[in-house]
Structures are given as C-alpha cells and as structure tokens.
Ligand SMILES: NC(=O)C1=CN([C@@H]2O[C@H](COP(=O)(O)OP(=O)(O)OC[C@H]3O[C@@H](n4cnc5c(N)ncnc54)[C@H](O)[C@@H]3O)[C@@H](O)[C@H]2O)C=CC1
C-alpha cells in the first residue's frame with residue numbers, strides 16, 4: 578500500500594477506534610476498513626468532500642452502512658472469492674468436528690483419559706447420506722456444497738432465488754423456496770448468507786424449534802443470523818444435537834450458555850484465516866482501489882440492491 582499510495586496504515590492489527598476512523602474519513606480519499614471497523618451513517622456523514630471510496634478488507638459488509646455510503650456517492654468494495662474455499666473448508670471442518678466429536682476426542686487424549694477402544698464409546702454421527710441444508714447458496718455455500726457432495730451428503734439449499742440449473746445439477750442440489758420447511762427436514766444446517774436487515778435473527782427461537790432434535794447447526798457467516806440467547810436455551814434444553822460456530826452475535830463476546838458443552842464447537846472467527854487468503858484479500862483491496870483510480874468500475878463493487 579505504501580509503495581502504491583500515500584497510505585497511512587494502522588499497524589496495530591486491532592480495530593480502529595472511533596476517533597481514528599473519524600480522522601481518517603476527514604483526511605483520506607479512500608478508507609480501507611476491516612470487518613471490525615464500524616462504518617455507520619454518522620461516520621460517513623462526518624467524512625470530508627475528498628472521500629470517494631470505502632475499500633473493505635473482507636467479504637462481509639454488514640459493518641458498513643452501504644446505503645448511506647452509496648447515497649453520498651461513495652464507491653464501496655469488498656474482497657469476495659479469494660476466501661471462498663478457505664471459509665468452506667472451515668464450515669466442513671465444523672461439520673466433521675461436531676458430527677464425529679473430534680474436539681471432544683482430542684481433549685480426552687490430551688487429558689490422558691483414553692483407556693482404549695470400546696464398541697459403544699464416543700460414537701458420533703455418520704455423514705454419508707445425511708441431508709445438508711445450506712442457507713445462502715452463494716460463493717461459500719456452493720463451495721461447501723461441493724465438499725458435502727464429495728462426502729456423500731445430499732445437498733439442499735434455501736436462497737433468495739435458485740442457482741442456475743447447471744450448477745444445481747453439478748452439485749445435485751435441491752432448492753427449497755420455504756426456509757421453514759427445509760429447516761424441519763435437514764440433518765445439518767449451514768448458514769452461509771450475509772447479515773442484512775432481512776436476515777437478522779433469521780434463525781429465531783421459533784425457527785430453531787423447527788429443527789429436528791438430532792440436527793446439527795453450523796454458522797460460519799455472521800452471528801447476527803441467529804438469536805444467540807434462543808440458541809443457548811435450545812442447548813440447555815437439549816433441543817439441538819450439536820452446534821459449530823465461527824461467528825457470534827456480539828463478537829468477540831460469546832453467550833455464556835454456549836460455553837462448556839461437549840457438543841458445541843466454538844472457533845474464533847477463523848473462516849478466512851489462512852496466510853494465502855489474507856494476502857489475496859490485500860491484493861484484492863489494491864486491485865479495487867487502482868481500478869477505481871484509473872477511472873474504471875472496481876471488480877468487487879457492492880451496491881445496496883445486492884444486499
Ligand atoms: N467466517 C468467516 O471468516 C467468513 C464469513 N463470511 C460471511 O459469509 C457470507 C457469505 O459470503 P459469500 O458466499 O462470499 O457471499 P455471496 O454473496 O457469494 O453469497 C451469499 C448468498 O446468500 C444469499 N442470500 C442473501 N440474503 C438471503 C436470504 N435472506 N435468504 C437466503 N439467502 C440469502 C444470496 O442470494 C447469495 O446467494 C459473507 O457475507 C460473510 O458475512 C465470509 C467470509 C469469511
């Protein structure tokens with residue numbers, strides 16, 4: 578960034594505080610936030626005339642008021658695609674971890690409690706032939722579907738509209754127009770849609786109650802998609818068989834009711850956390866800025882209609 582632009586960098590690897598963000602939008606032509614920097618309407622309003630672009634380092638843009646930004650004539654971009662395979666890997670890892678009790682098993686060994694194989698001890702659930710319901714069949718949803726197919730799972734999905742026939746055929750994926758009906762019939766649910774006004778608490782207490790008692794719930798998208806208190810309540814009532822989460826409603830805080838359960842695997846927002854993805858995300862930010870600077874439409878433009 579310093580080679581290419583007159584860049585001021587936040588080298589602390591932590592979110593910028595409000596004062597730093599306000600100072601940045603008053604001075605800069607381009608703001609490069611990460612997914613933990615809140616870029617709300619009042620911050621955008623306080624920006625100077627010279628601010629032209631918000632080039633986000635990350636795929637999710639729920640921390641940016643895109644409508645306010647675009648309303649003010651700003652270009653908003655993100656970094657999709659380059660983190661798709663890594664995030665899908667993590668979703669698949671959570672599916673495996675929860676269904677095959679991998680974290681629990683590793684703890685048994687680490688604590689010296691392994692006393693030998695027995696016929697009934699630590700039995701998990703088979704993946705082959707199970708029904709996976711993906712909510713949000715975009716880039717990551719489809720990448721997860723490819724993995725699930727390779728594991729012999731039946732792929733189902735709910736999306737705002739069906740994917741093209743060719744994609745559905747390749748994935749052997751069945752579209753459900755009605756989310757409630759899909760939830761009630763799946764063995765595993767994976768959330769892969771963005772956090773928007775429409776998807777806030779998409780899995781409400783009522784929808785969680787639709788899941789079958791043996792169902793597993795995986796979320797690598799955004800915590801706001803689930804009513805976390807209702808989920809903790811479902812865990813306490815043993816109304817759900819297992820959970821794998823990478824993201825949380827009030828991140829980095831986690832509902833205490835989700836902690837300390839053998840059937841709940843919790844990761845610290847690691848979806849895109851590979852060195853390769855993070856470098857590619859940085860390259861993507863630069864490509865977006867340079868394309869815009871050269872007078873063209875940046876490849877990863879985000880507009881409110883997409884959300
Ligand atoms: N855990 C992590 O580190 C990461 C999390 N993410 C999250 O994953 C999300 C998805 O990423 P991509 O697959 O790249 O996005 P994408 O835009 O390619 O796919 C999102 C899909 O969700 C669908 N969708 C939107 N609203 C919906 C609704 N109300 N009901 C059903 N489907 C709906 C869209 O039609 C689209 O098909 C991001 O928005 C981000 O929040 C992304 C990268 C890493």
Ligand SMILES: O=CC(=O)O
Pocket residue numbers: 612634635636637638660848849
């Ligand atoms: O959660 C990560 C992202 O890039 O979005």
